[in-house]
């Protein structure tokens with residue numbers, strides 16, 4: 001097992017940040033921690049990277065105990081924290097040299113691991129990190145986390161605040177790194193990114209709601225979902241919330257995702273209810289559940 005947590009809990013005074021968390025990550029796996037702000041993701045990362053001691057439970061990374069073997073872990077892992085991992089006043093090249101030096105290595109020694117990513121920021125190697133775009137900062141931070149060839153890579157919300165094109169490129173980079181036998185634990189609040197992981201843990205209020213492959217989590221969704229659209233989205237949601245057969249309704253792009261309490265749902269019933277409320281251009285059709293639907297259902 002590359003990462004193993006067993007009944008980990010941590011509180012900050014009265015705030016129970018994580019409660020009784022257990023999961024394992026297999027060698028070479030790309031494992032996602034999926035949850036919104038305050039779910040406890042950063043606390044888990046800080047425990048696994050030995051920056052925080054858990055109140056209860058045990059955890060190992062690359063076979064080392066996070067409390068007893070903290071020095072060995074620090075040498076074996078790469079950590080890209082959500083914010084502030086770069087020295088803003090140092091240039092791109094100086095940041096990378098700094099991280100290589102503190103790990104007793106050089107850029108040349110492990111260049112093959114970062115080459116794909118570094119070539120994209122090399123034209124700006126003399127620019128200060130503080131003057132880079134979000135996407136470039138993220139690539140540099142990833143290079144810095146990789147420069148000592150870690151066995152396990154921790155990426156805490158690496159794509160938050162990054163544009164959609166850079167996000168896509170970033171995930172393609174992670175897939176390539178995975179082929180180089182690096183185990184990756186990544187957190188994200190973006191549900192579309194969850195589908196790109198081998199397995200995910202859905203986390204809310206410091207507790208795990210579910211752990212499985214993204215496909216299995218979606219397949220377990222217990223109800224048929226309908227895409228419902230109409231001329232006025234706000235009024236549509238309000239009207240649906242007043243419908244006696246409603247089970248759930250969530251906005252989803254140009255439609256809402258609607259589920260019904262009944263086993264035998266009739267399109268026509270819902271359509272006439274919406275028409276009576278004055279809505280027009282009504283559209284109702286079954287659709288497939290996604291991770292966000294599964295998350296909402298588990299969080300109910």
Ligand SMILES: Nc1ncnc2c1ncn2[C@@H]1O[C@H](COP(=O)(O)OP(=O)(O)OP(=O)(O)O)[C@@H](O)[C@H]1O
Nearest residue numbers: 012015016017035036037038039040041042043044
């Ligand atoms: N140093 C601290 N002191 C007090 N409370 C804290 C501290 N750090 C985190 N918390 C609280 O613990 C809970 C979990 O926070 P954590 O940062 O682990 O979540 P997160 O999922 O990483 O979210 P975010 O993306 O907002 O960092 C939150 O309620 C947060 O407010």
